[in-house]
Amino acid sequence: MPLPRRICAPALLLLMCCVLSPPLPLQAAQMNQAEAAERVLAALDKDGREVVVALHRTLAAIPSSGPESGGPGESKKAAAVLAWLRELGLGDVQRVDLPDARVPSGVRPNFALVLPGRDTSRTLWIISHLDTVPPGDRKAWTGDPYTLRVQGDLMYGRGAEDDHQGIVSGLLLARALVGTRLVPPLNLGLLFVSDEEVDDTGINHVLKTRPDLLRPTDLILIPDGGTPDARTVILSEKKLLWLKFTVLGKQGHGSEPDKAVNTLTAAADLIMRLRGLYNDFPAQDPKFDPPASTFEATKLAAGVESVNMIPGQTVFYMDMRLLPTVPASAVRERVRQQADAVEHESGVRVRVEVESDSVSAPETPADAEVALRLFRAIRAEYGVEPTARGMGGRTFASDLRAHGLPCAVWMTATGTWHQPDERSSISNNLRDARVVTRMLFEAGTPRR
Template sequence: MENIFKKIEGMRDYILDLQRNMTRIPAISPDSGGKGEYQKAKYLEAELKKLKFDEIARIDAPDPRAENGVRPNLIAKYYGQDKNKTLWLLAHMDVVPEGDLSLWKTNPFELALDKDGDTMYGRGVEDNQQAIIAALLAARAFMELGQRPPVSLGIMLLADEETGNHYGIDYLVKNNSALFGKDDAFIVQDSGDSEGKTIEIAEKSVWWVKFTVNGGQAHGSRPSDGNNAFLAASKLALALHAGLYAKFDKIDNLFDPSISTFEPTKKEANVPNVNTIPGKDIFYMDCRILPCYDLKDVEAEITRIVKNIEAETKTDIKFETEHKLSSKPTAEDAPLVKRYAEAVEKINGVKPQIIGIGGGTFAAPVRNMGLAAVVGSRIYENPHTPNEKASIKFTISDAKVIAYILASLK
């Protein structure tokens, strides 16, 4: 282990080189006005080929909007002594746009190294290039020492995490399910904290619901000629907020907040002028539901509340799903979680903290196949911000955590 750690510590220039080259290739999704991951994948494929992987494959998801019509996913494998089990490292190649350029102190697509010699600035350096690099560091250390880990090491460099996973992990789960062995374990270094102590093993179900309330439009001076849809929507929002919190009120201290949450959020514009009673009103709720609940029961309760408000306000109300994702938690006593906790204690020198989160990582589709997945990393937690930064030290810590787990997983 010590030899492997020393190897990783000696790869500072390799980290900078990879960060510099990746930051120059903005892999922005066509959904956000970019060309996709093609060029970044080509660069990374060439980098993977420089190392001693036993298998390298590119799996392209078709997307006519993207450069060359594809959203590429890279798969690399370094065989272990037991080839029937693989520890997979999942990272995504896509980045979000730079946002307001005036808020950046440096060019977002040109790596800048701070005078402290450790902090690197640029779009994507943390989210998720640090994870791509940590994976390559761990692999390279084993390869250069000529060591075969007990189980195989697999790396998936994925497309499309920032805009829905459709062409990334979801595509592979659907079309290349043979990649996922029944005993495989997964590490996702795409969320974490600056001490590297949190180990995320569970996510709340995410359900975004759109409500459309139809009443009747009328002149603002004659409300009884119509039926105020905004007023009915307001009653509905209050009734849902009170009713759902009251019914689904279990507490799970793995999560922070420890309860399910049901919040009205987005509101669409109704009438453009003040003196019209709106005949139609649309709003949305963001629900984050503890995994102990079945979403069907939540749906039944929403239906009941909607019917009540329809009767009370004499409106017609429809609700539909904007986005829904639930995942099975990974067991707290899974070997992967135990090894991860040991690694965090040994390498980051902190007491590990096992947590659940509000949902939405790309560990969910993997967990839904019944496979163990943990999400964690040592990061500044500044994804998507201007002046996004990452640390060379943290990258080395994350690579060591991977190496420790790889060497100790059976």
């Protein structure tokens, strides 16, 4: 792991000195859990800002988008995290890598680390993802997206919030536990996965090849969504349905429309007809924002190169986010009916393909232990009343819930993921780690 610019080697060694020696761990039972929690919380606050910035600076400098966008994958970022864990003396990780010939390393890394608790049969997991989206239009950024900029409490860079903040909050807690030599009531597990931004192949590979790793009795937190006030706990997600439409007709000269079959106008007609899906599926659920299913045309992928050409093929995509009660099969059937109508009226052929179809998953009950512990921890740390909500965006929480694994999605967020000048708050990183500490120990006094 390269040294951050503003921390020289002696300073970094000073930051790590509390964990490099190997004294025997202390059982939290030797003190009450409130005292143990306060010791860990104090360890988080000590030089926490410098550690947060150092970690973010290292992670920001490593591009980790997937091969679908021409990226190198996550292996170099995984290596940086693993190097940091080894410096803590935590090198006993479980690798669950997924082969992928499209990336230079040949694998998409997934790995888990478990710090044993007194009850080794249960684990509080923090699951974060190593990949980011590409920077997009670099001209829209104030600075280099791969060079961390720190302005006051904010750190700017691609991936800063999605999901470097999730990675860092887990690493901070692991460091604090090692430094205090305390054994928590439950195991603390850190699981780092690849390919969250595209297909969730990382978490699904873990679920398939290591079904013993995550258990229904575990507490699973995914720091990959939230609000600035820390109130929002996401316990359910809309189903994702991406459709690809290929409209086929006959190419011709712009001055001779009678000799062509214009697929662009037919595609426009179909797009407008599909706006009617909002009326066809009007159900609402106030847990979500927006409360209804959404059906939006997004990407136009193929056409013609010249203004004086009538296109004979037009390709476009739709992004649909369905409430859990709306069956994807019914939506696809209605889409096919509208495509058939356009074929009949315009003389084109319309091919509809499923580009991505997320699993249907139950929501995590608000009285599940992971939710109740998280609610209590948020109240203790922030002094606010948390709210159980759903989200239209997709995380791999749905994959976990589909496997019978209750989980909660939460972080204290600026909400700038995927945007130019994506940013993360230093204090949010620290307080997220404090909230998880309170979940782990179920103790601690409210912070003033």
